[in-house]
Amino acid sequence: MTAADNNPLIDRRQAMRGAAMAGAGAMFLSPAMALSASSDMSAIRRAAEAGRQASIQRIQDWIKLPSIAAEDRNMPEGADYMASLAQDAGFQHVEIVPTDGYPGVFATLDAGAPRTLGIYFMYDVKQFDPAEWSSPPLAGAIVDRPGFGKAIMGRGAVNQKGPEATFLAALHAIRAAGRKLPVNIVLIAEGEEEIGSPHFKQVATKPNVLAALKKCEGIFIPASWQDKNGNVSVNLGSKGIVELELVASGEKWGRGPKGDIHSSLKAMVDSPTWRLVQALQTLVTPDGNTPAIDGWFENVRPLTAREKALIAETARNSDEAQRKAILGVETWIDDLPFEQALQRLAQEPTVNIEGLVAGYTGPGGKTILPGAATAKIDLRLVPNQTRAEAETKLRAHLDARGFPDVEVNVSGGYDPTETDENSRLIRTELATYERAGITATLNPRLAGSWPGATFTAPPVSIPAGHFGMGHGAGAHAPDEYYVVESTNAKVAGLVDATMGYADFLYQLAAIR
Incomplete structure (x- = not known):
């Protein structure tokens, strides 16, 4: 990020609990399996499986329309397309919000529920040079990614159209299953995240948008940061x-x-x-x-004792050598030990x-x-x-x-963001990951950035973070991809990631 930087503090300490399904073709242990007694979740999963191809096509079609603010490319078209995606997913009120720059999109889905969740989307993507890609960046081709499975490759696949479309897939599946949403949804989207969100606050503070956001228990941006062991980090803030x-x-x-x-x-x-x-x-x-x-x-502000303890836990349970190999580095800054390098990453x-x-x-x-x-x-x-x-x-x-x-x-x-680990948003994330059998580690601060401060600071003042299952990589780089058919028993494919979002909504409705 920017919004879509990959999480630099991914925990790799153990395989996903409960992933006892063996074999090369074994799939991720889904939330639906953990909730086999729930007729709602069983019906939603059937709907998600039935809608799988439509969900893949939705991502591919979105990739074919690149909105690039830095190049003034397809910006009105991108806002219109975002609005149409919201309407198709069942939002009753959808409006395009003009700004001094490129427009935002605001939508509400009123389910008559006691609680409301905020969702942040970006419809813009980074620039690209087709000559650097192994597959055309706007084709959305299905390719093999060793160790993960089949993936959609294209600009915006993981940052952020794949995860965002997967959240929308959860709304489609709940409706197709004939179930009522357990929470109300407020959606706010922008087209300038990749240029630093210079006008996003104008969208968030429009009176009707602000009033809707202030009713939310919190807001998150969909993400797909599971590592090869299926683990994730839950961010308590971002730079x-x-x-x-x-x-x-x-x-x-x-x-x-x-x-x-x-x-x-x-x-x-x-x-x-x-x-x-x-x-x-x-x-x-x-x-x-x-x-x-x-x-x-x-x-x-220096790191607190609690933040240092969380970082120490991450350092103990992470694969430092693999991290260096992924980044292509031999040493950390100033030749620091791993734990101190991680502290510096969060604090400096x-x-x-x-x-x-x-x-x-x-x-x-x-x-x-x-x-x-x-x-x-x-x-x-x-x-x-x-x-x-x-x-x-x-x-x-x-x-x-x-x-x-x-x-x-x-x-x-x-500005930077901070969210209380005891907030209902963070507790719901942890509960959802736990029910899916995913090891989640609290991360004091994401070194990447997203405009979460628009939400955590006045006048909105609500918790903000990232949530999602699945895997993708290559944000801002050539060969960006998002896994849709996982061959890794510990990592969610498209349907399981869809069910993760569905379960989050039920968890948020129920958590005290």
């Missing part, structure tokens, strides 16, 4: 983020060229590119590992260079002195930092260091 560009130019600086000139002239002309490099060096310590922006840490704010561009970057050389240089930056924030504080301090730092000409162009971002 915030600010996405921006730093731009140094001869025009703003008043030195160096206003456009590209021949590189031989460097002997007598200043370079905006070197000026940007010098500005960047002031933002971090010499090793690049710790932010050095003036006042950056003054509001950072970061200054990261996403991209650095100046002048010519094509084949061969081109002897120019560029007139401008740009660094794409993301700042990850932890409690009790805020986006507003970060932007102010960054600008003040550059000015104080003699770089008032370096532009700070913020494109989006939001």
